[in-house]
Amino acid sequence: MTTLAPAVSAIAPEGNTRPIAVRCRQVTKNYGSGNSTVRALRGVDLDVFEGEMLMMVGPSGCGKTTLISVVAGVLDRDAGECSVFGKDFSALSGSERTRFRGQTIGFVFQSFNLIPTLTIAENVSVPLLLNGVGRSAALKKAKDMLAVVGLGDRVNEAPNRLSGGQQQRVAISRALVHDPKLIVCDEPTSALDHETGGRVMELLRSVAMSGNRSLIVVTHDNRIFNFADRIAHMDDGIVDKVVGSAKDLYGPNMAAK
Amino acid sequence: MFLIALKMLFNDKAKFFGIVMGVTLASLVITQQGSIFTGIMTRTFGTITDMSYPDIWVMDRKVQFIDDIKPLADTALFEVRGIEGVASAVPLYKGMIRARMDNGTFQNCNLYGLDDASLIGGPGVMVEGRLEDLRRAESVIVDLEGATSRLAKPGPTPDASRVPLKVGDTLELNDHRAVVVGISKGSRTFQSQPNIYTTYSRAVTFAPRERKLLSFIFVKAKPGEDIYELCERITKRTGLAAYTGDQFKMLTVNYFLKYTGIPINFGIAVSLGFLVGTLITGFMFYSFTIDNLKYLGTLKAMGVGDGKLMAMIMLQALTVGFIGFGLGVGIASFFGTSMKETQLAFRLTWQLVFAAGGAVVIICMLAAMLSVRKVIALEPAIVFKG
Numbered sequence A: 001m002t003t004l005a006p007a008v009s010a011i012a013p014e015g016n017t018r019p020i021a022v023r024c025r026q027v028t029k030n031y032g033s034g035n036s037t038v039r040a041l042r043g044v045d046l047d048v049f050e051g052e053m054l055m056m057v058g059p060s061g062c063g064k065t066t067l068i069s070v071v072a073g074v075l076d077r078d079a080g081e082c083s084v085f086g087k088d089f090s091a092l093s094g095s096e097r098t099r100f101r102g103q104t105i106g107f108v109f110q111s112f113n114l115i116p117t118l119t120i121a122e123n124v125s126v127p128l129l130l131n132g133v134g135r136s137a138a139l140k141k142a143k144d145m146l147a148v149v150g151l152g153d154r155v156n157e158a159p160n161r162l163s164g165g166q167q168q169r170v171a172i173s174r175a176l177v178h179d180p181k182l183i184v185c186d187e188p189t190s191a192l193d194h195e196t197g198g199r200v201m202e203l204l205r206s207v208a209m210s211g212n213r214s215l216i217v218v219t220h221d222n223r224i225f226n227f228a229d230r231i232a233h234m235d236d237g238i239v240d241k242v243v244g245s246a247k248d249l250y251g252p253n254m255a256a257k
Numbered sequence B: 001m002f003l004i005a006l007k008m009l010f011n012d013k014a015k016f017f018g019i020v021m022g023v024t025l026a027s028l029v030i031t032q033q034g035s036i037f038t039g040i041m042t043r044t045f046g047t048i049t050d051m052s053y054p055d056i057w058v059m060d061r062k063v064q065f066i067d068d069i070k071p072l073a074d075t076a077l078f079e080v081r082g083i084e085g086v087a088s089a090v091p092l093y094k095g096m097i098r099a100r101m102d103n104g105t106f107q108n109c110n111l112y113g114l115d116d117a118s119l120i121g122g123p124g125v126m127v128e129g130r131l132e133d134l135r136r137a138e139s140v141i142v143d144l145e146g147a148t149s150r151l152a153k154p155g156p157t158p159d160a161s162r163v164p165l166k167v168g169d170t171l172e173l174n175d176h177r178a179v180v181v182g183i184s185k186g187s188r189t190f191q192s193q194p195n196i197y198t199t200y201s202r203a204v205t206f207a208p209r210e211r212k213l214l215s216f217i218f219v220k221a222k223p224g225e226d227i228y229e230l231c232e233r234i235t236k237r238t239g240l241a242a243y244t245g246d247q248f249k250m251l252t253v254n255y256f257l258k259y260t261g262i263p264i265n266f267g268i269a270v271s272l273g274f275l276v277g278t279l280i281t282g283f284m285f286y287s288f289t290i291d292n293l294k295y296l297g298t299l300k301a302m303g304v305g306d307g308k309l310m311a312m313i314m315l316q317a318l319t320v321g322f323i324g325f326g327l328g329v330g331i332a333s334f335f336g337t338s339m340k341e342t343q344l345a346f347r348l349t350w351q352l353v354f355a356a357g358g359a360v361v362i363i364c365m366l367a368a369m370l371s372v373r374k375v376i377a378l379e380p381a382i383v384f385k386g
């Protein structure tokens, strides 16, 4: 199928014993209909293991955001199979899906998406409130989480008082505070400069990668590739190769950068 | 999460004040226009309001509103007096008369002739003189509005302001001399002609010669009498129409609604105010939600269900709706109170407040629902794009 022999298969090999967090088989997704149909996903096969950080790379428009939206249950797929920790979103009712997403998945967005009219502690407390934690307990836990990412002294400030890197740290706290088993990050560093982006990735690796939590990080920022356990490369709606490191993807010159 | 919803609303001060002002403006326009409309409609029956004395108004069956005079035979009065349950029945003459002004021009006036003995049906409030002064020869009472405007006399020099008619002045009513013995004040009516009051017998002599002159009969019921039954009895026995004051007001209002263009013109203004107001409100709230779409979408992605998301937005809508509406109605009634002494017809009724409030709240919710559709059909692009 591809001339470049992938170092690691997109799907777990026969006889694999590593627990699988996300499993996709022949996932398709079209936008629109008729002549204007966009075939965003054209049969994605992918496994994400528990406890790994999988980076998703590929040219703009190849379907990365669409894929993680399907994986996170934000978007319905058209066909194929997709399950997260053994649960298939399309088999769940609307409210079950909402609850499952609220418990299991944490989100980190490119533009942080912190609610500007809430303090950063309030922002971080939202997933806890959604999971039934009382207001004061949620705020307390949110502040503890913010202390972990080094923002313990700014808990009552509005998000826009913080720098981009600090805001993304708040967003990471929000994604982690309710201890979800899967974190999806869409371009978490592309709104940040190189150094700040690097620090955010370090934080993600050190704080988020605990237990057997899995991270899917969509990025086209090749400077952060070396944080990944595996890198899935997408092109034109499919995952065409999964490699162990950036070197395997672009050759030694690129990775050396 | 509801606290979060309110914080999202209140903490964005600029937008919050913007929406509240939009809603306030809308409520103001709706209630103010509506009040003026109601005020105008109230004026159509101002005369009935002022004549609070009678329990029942008796008149020709063909009468459609207060100024629609279809005179009755004098014998009708005696017939009505003979009906059981009637404590008293007095006549009222109501007609038009021409007053000759000092400068030789004529002014049409409303002439009221009150029962000589009781003077029932007289003006609401006396500003000068007493109602009883009507018992003096040639006496009339003129309303303040007429005395200071249409019946005012030209000033001593051409550019001097006009001199109001005052007690002691004389008028020429249909070639009869009349002396002003009092100035009165009553509810505004739909008509701009001056009101002149005198006794029934004198009114009949002032009035143009006609076969029948009795306009209305005022009936006071005996204590404990059922007014509606008495109305029926009067109609059955005399063949005349008998209405309570409220019924006669409704009859009058309905006539104006049905047959004159005034309510239609006002109706258009009111509807326009309503439309503009609701559009402003709807638009403001819609754009507020659209501005927040990314955050609402983020909340949804993080696990806020659609129902809760709708409830949060509804709460925001109701909150701005009520605050803005309260301010709007407050300003409208302040406006109404401060305009009380002017020409303006303004009547803010609780029905109007309810209608306007309901409309504002409904429109906020509609706008909310319209905008929430986008959140419900969450496009990943909304939350994931930069």
Ligand SMILES: Nc1ncnc2c1ncn2[C@@H]1O[C@H](COP(=O)(O)OP(=O)(O)O)[C@@H](O)[C@H]1O
Pocket (backbone or CB within 6 Å): A031, A032, A038, A039, A040, A059, A060, A061, A062, A063, A064, A065, A066, A067, B379, B381
């Ligand atoms: N809501 C949408 N409607 C129509 N086309 C869309 C929509 N969202 C994404 N697309 C298209 O689907 C393709 C994949 O988009 P996306 O998943 O955002 O790519 P990536 O994240 O890799 O840049 C692109 O061609 C994009 O234009």
Ligand SMILES: [Mg+2]
Pocket (backbone or CB within 6 Å): A064, A065, A066, A186
């Ligand atoms: Mg994308």
